[in-house]
Amino acid sequence: MSSGNGQDSTLPPRLVVLTGLSGAGKSVALRALEDLDFYCVDNLPVALIPDLMASARGGRADYPRVAVGVDARNRPEDLAELPRILARLIGDGFDTQLVFLDTRDEVLIKRFSDTRRRHPLATGERALADAIALERHLLRPLSAIADLSVDTSEMNVHHLRRLVGTEVGRHGLRLIVLLESFAYRRGVPGDADFVFDARFLPNPHWVPALRPLSGRDPEVRAYFEREAAVGDYIGQIRGLVDHVLPRIEADDRAYLTLAVGCTGGRHRSVYIIERLAEHLRNQGRDGVQVFHRELS
Known part of the structure; x- marks a missing residue:
């Protein structure tokens, strides 16, 4: 039995948490999941994830497929709480997946240079390389427990969208x-x-x-x-x-x-x-x- 967006209504509500280094492709991955009828929220405070998923309870879920982007702009204590939040959601019957996007430092530096975007942790006193190092440190616990880790160093937008579709988004879907x-x-x-x-x-x-x-x-x-x-x-x-x-x-x-x-x-x-x-x-x-x- 399928819901209006093609999700099998017999499946438990699904949560995908996308995290990883800034510039590794999280926004691209979220857009790919949005195209697959996920309800997507970027840069959601970790503490609000249980409230969001409360609207996706039981077989008649309002949001049967949810994807949340989480990055190092969260407070360190909130990032440390994410594994326990995911464990509680699993215990409550949710299907969860933590996806970590990584990229080599030199590739990240080139991407930020090419796009002229500012790294979210870069300040007037903190250089780009130092911001990347700090972000790696803050996200290392999440990298260690990720269900799926993806190195996007050699990927273009198309390749990343395809991988997200096959490895993450296909759950409960047809071809x-x-x-x-x-x-x-x-x-x-x-x-x-x-x-x-x-x-x-x-x-x-x-x-x-x-x-x-x-x-x-x-x-x-x-x-x-x-x-x-x-x-x-x-x-x-x-x-x-x-x-x-x-x-x-x-x-x-x-x-x-x-x-x-x-x-x-x-x-x-x-x-x-x-x-x-x-x-x-x-x-x-x-x-x-x-x-x-x-x-x-």
């Missing part, structure tokens, strides 16, 4: 389908299971008013809806997807990536991916994720 748009000039996604080429379709890039827009904008959608070739192509892709997905699910696959590419990755491929996502969600499929590589 997760990632729909990705891309530009051929930047290369085909290396981990795509199916790749479709949209470069032969009419291109809004050559319409000056549409050029700065994307395939998600109403004006571009209206342009494509007037083009029979676009609708025909989407229908053919949908037919193939509807044919193969049940067979892939029967093979107990956890994840499927379907990619659509065009020249710039902004119009044709984005529009087709959005239409495919609508189609799958209208079928009641849970676990559909959309990633527009050139728009991110």
